[in-house]
Amino acid sequence: MPDYCMIYTGDWRQGVRREGIIDLGPGYPDPALLPSGLLADAATAVLTRHAAEALSYGANTGPRQLRAFLAEQVPGCPPEQVVTTAGTSSALSGVAAELGRRGAVVLTESLTYDLGRQIFVDRGLRVEAVPGPVDDLDIDRLRRFLAGRREPVAFYVMPTFHNPTGRVLGVERRTELLELAARTGMTIVEDHAYSRLSFDQVPAPLWSLSDDREKVITLLSLSKCLAPGLRLGGVVGSTELLDRLARDGERASGGGANHLTAATVAHAVATGAVARHVEDLVGELRRRRDALYSALAGRLPPGLTITRPTGGYFQWIGLPTVAYEAMLLAAAENLGVSFAPGSRFGSGHPGVRLCFAAHRPDDLIFAAERLVRAAEQIG
């Protein structure tokens, strides 16, 4: 019998932990916060009591209870309006294929989720960033971008707990965006991956605020509130889009996305264990946000800006220049701390993305102190 540990060597995990560095770069959950116990219980229950259902081809749309759980993130959305996917990544891929069929160009915010952007590019779509402020949307600029275009346009936007900035768009700007979409025929692709991780009241998602829900596609994820390795998420969209996703040849052949895991999570949702986990997780993330923000606020040199995140995974620090960003990264790594440089996510807004989800409060405070020291060294 081979040693089962062999499977955990080498190419087992995406990314590599960097020795001797507290790395606040990756947007990963803390391994210690992953819900292994509830998933082990649910997997055992499902495989013991419902093996035939959980190991057969699943319904193309995904298990009902999982769709209902995903729909909770979108007020007014019935479970029937959600199709499960293998995470937001797979949802983006499916939506990109659909937009590609329509010959659409994809606009993004000036800073955006870099790997999301990559999925559009890899599906052959033209992607353009619309310049705008880091803490808001420039609707006029977006309007000018749209003027005179003949091809269909989709706008990929993360209104709630933005990656990388953590920003939340206000209701007014959301309404303006929806009005612009209604006037121009623009499709909105709303990335709602972090939406469950809310420390305060936030505006409803664009799908819920829209009069014309056919124009908004909302992407959901379990990667951030449960675990990335589950590879589960969902799409809320028009009946036509959902039908196309659910009846596509790949689904007709293979059934629902990631069926055994979907069944396992559906079971854990039904027992209430998932809701309890998410509540605990949000509490812990709030403590971590507090630890990191408090250790930075009022301590950074002039020219560095900081806003308190109200949810999600990320603390953003605005920097004066791209040159400063590179210097700060080098100085911080010299002191044993790293971060994701803002330039990774687009141009025009040098900055620092710090993930407060992956580390304990004491490590976050230590990292923040080193970062402050690095900034002071640059002067």
Next chain:
Amino acid sequence: MPDYCMIYTGDWRQGVRREGIIDLGPGYPDPALLPSGLLADAATAVLTRHAAEALSYGANTGPRQLRAFLAEQVPGCPPEQVVTTAGTSSALSGVAAELGRRGAVVLTESLTYDLGRQIFVDRGLRVEAVPGPVDDLDIDRLRRFLAGRREPVAFYVMPTFHNPTGRVLGVERRTELLELAARTGMTIVEDHAYSRLSFDQVPAPLWSLSDDREKVITLLSLSKCLAPGLRLGGVVGSTELLDRLARDGERASGGGANHLTAATVAHAVATGAVARHVEDLVGELRRRRDALYSALAGRLPPGLTITRPTGGYFQWIGLPTVAYEAMLLAAAENLGVSFAPGSRFGSGHPGVRLCFAAHRPDDLIFAAERLVRAAEQIG
């Protein structure tokens, strides 16, 4: 607390069991043969001892031990030459995207896996069936199909335990096909989904027989030898193709396919439990093949042809006409038995596809007797 059973109602499973009918149509494994125990053990072990690894983003190529297991189906193929996918369906989808980029046309056998064909069509590819005998390949015909074509051509073929016919191509025909591919630049897409379920010695897959392995893409699956709900399979192909699949934006963002389940199966592979299960399964499928074939052989009216399957899931019966096929289906269903009509899989070869995997031997014998009676009724 909601009743967890809610998740098992309505849209839980793909397809619906038909009341009062022994349906040999669907190519599903028998729920009683699904390896729920070994998966429950492996899931518990992985989630207890290796939760951080199994619940994080997985390596883009999939866990090593799973790739090694998949590679076993292709003699001479190292684990590094396999990238895991969410089943053959997802592998077909990825390969179709790649062929689409090249502007390729896809040729199929006259009878082929209908939902595989659908994936190519749904990815925008032109698909054409090459007429040929039901129990072989017409290489000359294929050569004429290729003559004078300017666009790249891919040939989707299932040389081993063909769906729907169960046919196995001989070494000579495999060699001729590879020679034709070498001369014409044709890419071969070899669907090897049933390959582990072998009752006899069969020729090596095309990938293993080929001198130019860059020209052969081989698709692997765990759906038939373990469970469809796992949604796991793999692709063997050129280094360039595998790199593209593994570095695609969707993988860069979400990691390896279906990671938690992949980790669970990798663990079960490493303990030896999967190999034991497959051995038992092959023994049981052989008994079922024997039961069904023996109950049909020598009992069908003249004009109906039958060959003993040497592996896989399917018994094929050749019929004289499409009209006869429709009459036989109606007569059989009247007697409480159903099957997949051959016309579903292409034209020119009316027939009956019987899946002997999904039912116990006594049910198979009962169904065979009814089918013989239905054929006698038509006369």
